Amino acid sequence: MQDQLRTRYELHQVQSGSMPWQQSKGKQVLWIGCSDSDYDELETLGLQPDQVLEYRNLGNMVTDDLSCRATLGYALEQLKIREIVVCGHYGCHIVQGSPNPGLPEPWSKNLDVVRSQHTHRLDQVSGQERDRTMVELNILGQVQNLSQAQNHEVKVFGLVYDRASKTGYQITEAAC
Numbered sequence: 125m126q127d128q129l130r131t132r133y134e135l136h137q138v139q140s141g142s143m144p145w146q147q148s149k150g151k152q153v154l155w156i157g158c159s160d161s162d163y164d165e166l167e168t169l170g171l172q173p174d175q176v177l178e179y180r181n182l183g184n185m186v187t188d189d190l191s192c193r194a195t196l197g198y199a200l201e202q203l204k205i206r207e208i209v210v211c212g213h214y215g216c217h218i219v220q221g222s223p224n225p226g227l228p229e230p231w232s233k234n235l236d237v238v239r240s241q242h243t244h245r246l247d248q249v250s251g252q253e254r255d256r257t258m259v260e261l262n263i264l265g266q267v268q269n270l271s272q273a274q275n276h277e278v279k280v281f282g283l284v285y286d287r288a289s290k291t292g293y294q295i296t297e298a299a300c
C-alpha cells in the first residue's frame with residue numbers, strides 16, 4: 125500500500141513568483157541538480173545566482189558520500205538554508221527508464237532501486253514516456269528521503285525541468 129501511495133504525484137507548472145524564495149534575497153536555496161542538464165534551469169525559473177547554493181551530481185541524487193553530506197551540512201548549519209530543491213530534467217542521460225551500463229555505483233544501484241520500487245508504473249509506459257516517468261519518480265524518491273532525514277523547519281521541493289519548452293514543474297505527492 126505504501127508503495128502505491130508513493131507513486132501518486134502531480135505536476136504543477138512553476139509560474140513566475142510561485143515559489144516562496146523568489147521574493148527575498150540572500151542564499152536561501154540549496155539546489156541539487158543534475159550534472160548533465162544544460163544548466164539553464166535557474167535562470168529560466170527566475171532564481172538569482174546569489175540566492176542559490178548549487179550542488180550537482182549524476183542524476184540529482186542525495187547520496188551517502190562525503191561531498192553530498194558536506195554540502196548538506198554546510199547549507200543547513202552554516203548558511204542556515206531552510207529550503208532545498210531537488211531538480212531533475214527530461215532528456216537526462218543518467219536517469220532513464222532502462223539501466224545505463226556505464227553508470228558507476230552507487231548511482232546505478234540507486235536507480236535500480238527506484239525502478240524496482242515502481243516496476244508496475246514504469247511497465248505501463250515505454251520509450252520517452254518511460255524515461256520521463258523515471259526522471260519524475262527519481263525526483264520524488266529523493267524528496268521523500270531528504271524530507272524524512274531533515275527536521276520540519278526544512279522544506280524540500282521537487283522540480284522537473286523541461287528544457288524543450290523552458291518550463292519547470294513542481295512535483296507533489298497527490299492526495300489519496
Ligand SMILES: [Zn+2]
Pocket residue numbers: 158159160161183213215216217218219
Ligand atoms: Zn541529467
